[in-house]
Amino acid sequence: MLQIFYNSIEYIIIKYRKRGNLMGNLMDCKELIKNINNDNTIIIDCRFDLSDKAYGKRSYDQGHIKGSFRFDMEEDLASKVKEHGGRHPFPDLKEFKNKLENIGINNNVNIIVYDDGEIAGAARAWSILKYIGHEKVYVLNGGITEYKRLNGPLDTLTPESNKSSSYDIKLNKDMICSMEYVKQNISNKSSLIIDSREFKRYKGEFEPIDIKAGHIPSAKNYFWMEILKVNEYGNKVIKDKKNLQMHFKELAGFSEIIVYCGSGITATPNALALSILNIKYKIYAGSFSDWISYDENEVETF
Numbered sequence: 651m652l653q654i655f656y657n658s659i660e661y662i663i664i665k666y667r668k669r670g671n672l673m674g675n676l677m678d679c680k681e682l683i684k685n686i687n688n689d690n691t692i693i694i695d696c697r698f699d700l701s702d703k704a705y706g707k708r709s710y711d712q713g714h715i716k717g718s719f720r721f722d723m724e725e726d727l728a729s730k731v732k733e734h735g736g737r738h739p740f741p742d743l744k745e746f747k748n749k750l751e752n753i754g755i756n757n758n759v760n761i762i763v764y765d766d767g768e769i770a771g772a773a774r775a776w777s778i779l780k781y782i783g784h785e786k787v788y789v790l791n792g793g794i795t796e797y798k799r800l801n802g803p804l805d806t807l808t809p810e811s812n813k814s815s816s817y818d819i820k821l822n823k824d825m826i827c828s829m830e831y832v833k834q835n836i837s838n839k840s841s842l843i844i845d846s847r848e849f850k851r852y853k854g855e856f857e858p859i860d861i862k863a864g865h866i867p868s869a870k871n872y873f874w875m876e877i878l879k880v881n882e883y884g885n886k887v888i889k890d891k892k893n894l895q896m897h898f899k900e901l902a903g904f905s906e907i908i909v910y911c912g913s914g915i916t917a918t919p920n921a922l923a924l925s926i927l928n929i930k931y932k933i934y935a936g937s938f939s940d941w942i943s944y945d946e947n948e949v950e951t952f
Contacts, residue, residue, distance in 0.1 A: 854951030
C-alpha cells in the first residue's frame with residue numbers, strides 16, 4: 651500500500667508543493683506524463699473556440715491526452731442562454747453531476763483539466779468543479795501544447811468508463827456572485843471589481859459580441875492573458891508566483907476581488923491566478939453580458 655501511495659498523483663502534489671514547484675491548483679506536464687496511468691486520476695480535455703464551435707471536438711478526435719474525456723464548452727460547461735444570466739451561464743448542476751458520474755468521477759478522484767495552454771477552457775472547468783466543492787482539481791500548466799513537446803502519450807479514441815460512481819455536490823456559494831451583489835459593491839472601497847477582457851473592450855472602443863460597449867462602473871482592467879508568459883520553447887504557461895504577485899500588486903488592501911469578463915469564461919483564468927496567490931475572490935458568473943441585460947445598469951466608457 652505504501653508503494654501505491656508513493657506512485658500516486660496525491661504524492662506528487664504533496665512533493666511539489668513542498669518544493670514550491672506546484673502552485674496551488676496547477677499540475678506540471680512532466681509529472682502528469684510520469685503518472686498517466688494512475689487509477690485515481692481522471693483527465694478532461696476542455697479545448698474550445700467561441701468562433702468555431704466544432705473546434706473542441708475536432709481537436710479531441712485528432713488527438714488528445716491518453717485516457718482523457720472531453721467537456722464541451724457549450725454543452726457541458728454552460729447552460730442555455732436566457733433573458734438574464736449572460737452568454738455562458740454556469741451549467742445546470744444536476745446535468746453536470748450526471749456528466750461527472752458517467753465518466754467515473756466521485757468526490758475523491760484527482761481531476762486534471764487541460765486545453766491548448768491558454769487555460770481559459772481548463773480554468774472554466776476548474777472553476778465549476780471548485781464551485782461544486784471538488785478539492786482535487788488541477789489545471790495542466792502549458793496544456794496539451796507543452797504536453798506534446800514533452801512527448802506525452804496521445805490517443806484518438808474516447809475512453810470507456812466502466813466505473814459507476816456517485817457524486818455529492820457541496821456548493822462553495824461564496825465563490826460565485828450575482829449581478830445584485832456586484833451592484834452593491836461598486837462603491838465599496840474594500841472591494842475591487844476586475845474586468846478580465848482586453849483593454850479596448852474594457853474602454854468601450856471595440857465590442858465584437860455584446861450589444862453595449864464599456865465596463866461595469868468602478869471596475870479596473872486586468873486582461874486575463876497577462877497572467878501567461880511564453881516559455882523558452884514558445885509555449886504559453888502561467889507566470890510564476892513572484893511575477894503574478896507583481897502583476898496583481900495593486901490588489902493589496904482590498905478585502906475582496908470580484909472578477910468578470912464578457913460571458914464568464916475568461917474571468918476564470920484570473921480567478922485561478924488569484925487562488926495561486928491566496929487572494930479572496932468571487933466570480934461574477936454572468937459577467938458583462940448579464941450586466942447589460944438589465945436596462946437600468948450603468949456602463950462606463952473611457
